[in-house]
Amino acid sequence: MENMVNVYLFGKQYRVPENLTIMRAMEYAGYKLVRGCGCRNGFCGACATIYRIKGDKTLRTCLACQTKVENDMYVATLPFFPLVKEVYDINEISPSQRVMMQLYPEIYACVGCNACTKACTQSLNVMQYIAYAQRGEFDKCAEESFDCVMCGCCSSRCPAGISHPQVAMLARRLNGKYLAPKSEHLENRVREIKDGTFTELIEALMGKPIEELKELYNTREIEK
Amino acid sequence: MYAKEFQESLKAVEEAREANIAYEPARMTAKEKEDLLAAYHPDYKKDQFEELKIGPNKGEKVPKELCGILEARSRIRPGDVDLNNPKYDVDVLVIGGGGAGASAAIEADTAGASVMIATKLRIGDANTMMAEGGIQAADKPNDSPAIHFLDAFGGGHFAAKRELLSKLVCNAPEAIQWLNELGVEFDKAPDGTMVTTHGGGTSRKRMHAAKDYSGAEIMRTLRDEVLNRGIPVIDFTSAVELILDESGKAAGAVLMNMETGDLSVARAKTVIIATGGAGRMHYQGFPTSNHYGATADGLVLGYRVGAKLLYAETLQYHPTGAAFPQQIFGALVTEKVRSLGAKLVNRDGKVFMHPLETRDVAAASIIRECSDRGEGVQTGDGDAVWLDTPMIEKIGGEGTIEKRIPAMMRMFGSYGIDIRREPILVYPTLHYQNGGLDINVDGMTTSVENLFVAGEAVGGIHGRNRLMGNSLLDIIVFGRNAGQNAAARSKKTTVGTLTLDHISKFDAEREAAGIETDVVSPMLLPDYTRKKSEV
Numbered sequence: 001m002e003n004m005v006n007v008y009l010f011g012k013q014y015r016v017p018e019n020l021t022i023m024r025a026m027e028y029a030g031y032k033l034v035r036g037c038g039c040r041n042g043f044c045g046a047c048a049t050i051y052r053i054k055g056d057k058t059l060r061t062c063l064a065c066q067t068k069v070e071n072d073m074y075v076a077t078l079p080f081f082p083l084v085k086e087v088y089d090i091n092e093i094s095p096s097q098r099v100m101m102q103l104y105p106e107i108y109a110c111v112g113c114n115a116c117t118k119a120c121t122q123s124l125n126v127m128q129y130i131a132y133a134q135r136g137e138f139d140k141c142a143e144e145s146f147d148c149v150m151c152g153c154c155s156s157r158c159p160a161g162i163s164h165p166q167v168a169m170l171a172r173r174l175n176g177k178y179l180a181p182k183s184e185h186l187e188n189r190v191r192e193i194k195d196g197t198f199t200e201l202i203e204a205l206m207g208k209p210i211e212e213l214k215e216l217y218n219t220r221e222i223e224k
Numbered sequence: 225m226y227a228k229e230f231q232e233s234l235k236a237v238e239e240a241r242e243a244n245i246a247y248e249p250a251r252m253t254a255k256e257k258e259d260l261l262a263a264y265h266p267d268y269k270k271d272q273f274e275e276l277k278i279g280p281n282k283g284e285k286v287p288k289e290l291c292g293i294l295e296a297r298s299r300i301r302p303g304d305v306d307l308n309n310p311k312y313d314v315d316v317l318v319i320g321g322g323g324a325g326a327s328a329a330i331e332a333d334t335a336g337a338s339v340m341i342a343t344k345l346r347i348g349d350a351n352t353m354m355a356e357g358g359i360q361a362a363d364k365p366n367d368s369p370a371i372h373f374l375d376a377f378g379g380g381h382f383a384a385k386r387e388l389l390s391k392l393v394c395n396a397p398e399a400i401q402w403l404n405e406l407g408v409e410f411d412k413a414p415d416g417t418m419v420t421t422h423g424g425g426t427s428r429k430r431m432h433a434a435k436d437y438s439g440a441e442i443m444r445t446l447r448d449e450v451l452n453r454g455i456p457v458i459d460f461t462s463a464v465e466l467i468l469d470e471s472g473k474a475a476g477a478v479l480m481n482m483e484t485g486d487l488s489v490a491r492a493k494t495v496i497i498a499t500g501g502a503g504r505m506h507y508q509g510f511p512t513s514n515h516y517g518a519t520a521d522g523l524v525l526g527y528r529v530g531a532k533l534l535y536a537e538t539l540q541y542h543p544t545g546a547a548f549p550q551q552i553f554g555a556l557v558t559e560k561v562r563s564l565g566a567k568l569v570n571r572d573g574k575v576f577m578h579p580l581e582t583r584d585v586a587a588a589s590i591i592r593e594c595s596d597r598g599e600g601v602q603t604g605d606g607d608a609v610w611l612d613t614p615m616i617e618k619i620g621g622e623g624t625i626e627k628r629i630p631a632m633m634r635m636f637g638s639y640g641i642d643i644r645r646e647p648i649l650v651y652p653t654l655h656y657q658n659g660g661l662d663i664n665v666d667g668m669t670t671s672v673e674n675l676f677v678a679g680e681a682v683g684g685i686h687g688r689n690r691l692m693g694n695s696l697l698d699i700i701v702f703g704r705n706a707g708q709n710a711a712a713r714s715k716k717t718t719v720g721t722l723t724l725d726h727i728s729k730f731d732a733e734r735e736a737a738g739i740e741t742d743v744v745s746p747m748l749l750p751d752y753t754r755k756k757s758e759v
Binding site for chain 2: 024190223
């Protein structure tokens, strides 16, 4: 017999096997999930969850698909959080500090409480990446925030009303488009293809009988 | 930390590590691969397939589970909705909010069409988000689209539609450039050179990545762009039936609110199916690396209105699904782990294959190790083999894992396994639907006009197996292609009278074939609630 634990899903008590994730425990209890369930693998941020263990006053946050149940765990999922997403034209903005001031001025109201960092389900240094965004250091903001799954737990705990994941999203796009070095070999190759450099080669391959292609494939040189 | 029962095998792996790093296993010959696949690959298990008795692919075999939903009943009756009063009326309707759907919507918008996305979960809840390893493009001086073509054509067992594959490889560099200009980050050297690696079956290092969040980085950027453009995203709303007009052209879809069950009608001049894959069908009882909504909906929608399937009998089992601990059973362990140097090792610490064979060959080889050869490690949920991740740190230097595959480190770290110091246990997991709806080079189905398909729901781009990094590529290339062509076509299209007559036609066909079923489809979501019988 499996070891069972008590969990309180939205306050209601269920007994579930101790080896389940919170998400699987909800399904074990009979929930057919529509909201609050996406990739089930820790990449999409759909299953942001807030919990508290009986007797402990600390509120904790996690992804329901990546976290095992514990005995006497009170669970509330946060399947949607109203983040502020400002719209902009990526081709019209520039990677200057001003853009953050215009789009997300509330980041300058950060009180330094670090609740965002404590709430991060990915263990990111959220307050630090917001500090980088304040200073217009978008490359650092992009790197520090890179593993963000945009679950919104940070924002749910922020007294300044900052939508951290959206700030980071903007910083990464600015970095990817404007700040990271250009790839010359990529630009060259796109031009060569447009100029038809490979057309003949590809057409010749497309026209070959299968047996000949098999021979080419099986004897092709593989880069070390 | 692994429990006692793993320690003996673990010790053998550790002791052999230095020698295993130096050892370069031979690649299999064409004949060896053929024999291995025939004996061990799940696609070759004849009793797991069933012949379709109705529809455009009548007489062909598909997985049993897929056959069941293709021949199933509609979720609606024609009288349930008023086709004369559509709630939405657009030029281009995109069904699905993954990478293909988002790319298509962005391009249709750029082309000046009115476009909307209907998606049964949220935009970005898709396999794209979970693609870890990377995206292929032949953009290095020692590479060319022709070499990329040959790698992919051979890896797909020479079955790809050549004109589709040619488009894929020739448009690849431009796809990378398009993404980069949208702000997608790629791993680059300080001078801008893309950091590229091998994938299984590639003959050049052309795998571009954004750490091991490659798909997530692409998906969140595309989603941001869709929102910036104000493209309407109707979320938690699934398409349950396509709508044709009286001339048989695709002209919209019946949509269902996933929470309230409310039905509505979307009329459109062209429709793009971008519904993704089928991992949640759990073919042959396999676990899956796919997202929650991967239930082959688009195949069902298309099949019922007469669109033909191609290679629907071929699935991809990713060789390295997590086999332990149980909480992440079936989750993807990116192929990039092997690209970075980790080898597959059996119970006795022996490297039993070259780590970068194509996925189907690698999966079959692991299954052989764990079955007939009896060289698997017992996990409690079946047998598995080791993927010796500490090799990566020894080859690439300390810190390589944290820098290049942080998601993997985090996933196993949550369960107390430090992949920098301990190897991990893996077994094949259902990963990708190689087959799907048959399209021409414009992205339109070969049998239903104005019905376009993009992404994993397409069949024929890759053939009967797909190389790592060609799926992220295909959703971008063929997503954009479908968006552009659907927009262009919408400008020349006048929608006639909407009809759902195909439902009764399909019902009649089913009855005539003597099929008795009370299954309804599309499935929309799997049911993981505990069954009463398990209590």
